[in-house]
Amino acid sequence: MKTLTLYNFNTSYSFGIKEPVAEKDATVAQRLTRMKETFDKEGTRKTVESIIIVHEHNHPHILLLQMSNSYFKLPGGKLKPGENEVDGLIRKLTKKLSPIGTAPDDSPWEIGELVSTWWRPSFEQHTFYPYIPPHISKPKECKKLYVVTLPEKCTFAVPQNLKLIAVPLFELYNNQQRYGSVISSIPQLISKYRYVYLSLDEK
Amino acid sequence: MKTLTLYNFNTSYSFGIKEPVAEKDATVAQRLTRMKETFDKEGTRKTVESIIIVHEHNHPHILLLQMSNSYFKLPGGKLKPGENEVDGLIRKLTKKLSPIGTAPDDSPWEIGELVSTWWRPSFEQHTFYPYIPPHISKPKECKKLYVVTLPEKCTFAVPQNLKLIAVPLFELYNNQQRYGSVISSIPQLISKYRYVYLSLDEK
Ligand SMILES: [Zn+2]
Ligand SMILES: [Zn+2]
Ligand SMILES: [Zn+2]
Ligand SMILES: [Zn+2]
Numbered sequence A, B: 001m002k003t004l005t006l007y008n009f010n011t012s013y014s015f016g017i018k019e020p021v022a023e024k025d026a027t028v029a030q031r032l033t034r035m036k037e038t039f040d041k042e043g044t045r046k047t048v049e050s051i052i053i054v055h056e057h058n059h060p061h062i063l064l065l066q067m068s069n070s071y072f073k074l075p076g077g078k079l080k081p082g083e084n085e086v087d088g089l090i091r092k093l094t095k096k097l098s099p100i101g102t103a104p105d106d107s108p109w110e111i112g113e114l115v116s117t118w119w120r121p122s123f124e125q126h127t128f129y130p131y132i133p134p135h136i137s138k139p140k141e142c143k144k145l146y147v148v149t150l151p152e153k154c155t156f157a158v159p160q161n162l163k164l165i166a167v168p169l170f171e172l173y174n175n176q177q178r179y180g181s182v183i184s185s186i187p188q189l190i191s192k193y194r195y196v197y198l199s200l201d202e203k
Helices: A028-042 A085-097 A176-183 B028-042 B085-097 B176-183
Strands: A003-007 A013-018 A045-056 A059-068 A071-073 A076-078 A110-120 A141-149 A154-159 A163-168 A194-198 B003-007 B013-018 B045-056 B059-068 B071-073 B076-078 B110-120 B141-149 B154-159 B163-168 B194-198
Touching (some): A045 A110, A085 A154, B071 B176, B076 B085
Parallel strands (some): A003 A045
Antiparallel strands (some): A045 A059, A045 A076, A059 A071, B045 B059
16 A cells, blocks of 8 residues: 655645736637647647645645636646656646746656546537547547645745635545536545655644 | 556356355344444454456446346455455455355456555445545444456356446446445546457457
């Protein structure tokens, strides 16, 4: 059984704010058009996302980016064509969550195992399946989830328009309605680990 | 990304029948009493179960033991006190699914990764969680799921009162009502693998 060491979300990390990441598209329709054009050029869209695990009061918590009252995302994003998955995930996490100017090599992300792969049959819907659904020959997107842990200290810089929250497993579990099928499956996906909980003030 | 080689369920394997495995308890109440007595002596009940993956028409299928119209189980069972998890799983699979007299060392089970751990807070209910629920200090049972693959040929012997069935992932996914929370999570848990599908008649 693999062991993960988790640090306390409130005492280990500090949080700054940075400029919102600029939206590439002004409208949903524009975004859809851009995704389809890229699909025609590059094929299946490849994204990588992170299950960043910390603890609060000795229970694992997952870091989510809250985009709005009822829309949550795992930190991550789209790979460049040919980009290595781990490199791409570090690049995306650094861009989204580290202070401006942080080099990917100086970033705190400890990339662990790939734990799940999800497929999206159509760009029109936001539905992902943990397999390629029957009769889908060219899935539009393939999303891979990696486990990420953090060192005992690090500084986040969260884009002003987003909130970084730590959510306990029992809140995510079976809560597909609020978090969607991918995020609500995280408790199952990380249940194989044993956890060690460290808190800085306990040392 | 790890690759698993799957063989065709219908052409690779042959199936015999054997005597039903004798029930230890005559009633549900007796079973409950026995579980509680064992808990007092041995502590948390430790079970291991297998996600045996084969393929049909080049889609992964999971082997389930069908106990009745609407009750399905993963092959496996309870560990003896101090027994190694992999040894115990091989012992249980051989006892339940191999022809009588097969030695565990001659069994076909290729035990892969631990992919999930589930906890049961009470014997009265059949509910498992992929974490120890808050305020539960002594979970009654801990169930670990291992991925198992098979060689290109083997012979099963299924107890007369049970059926061994191969179920595709889309049938299990999101189907907690029919299969329960553990079995319906299998598609997520094994989505990280790449699969190679072999069929004997194709060689
Ligand atoms: Zn607590
Ligand atoms: Zn909390
Ligand atoms: Zn088919
Ligand atoms: Zn089938």
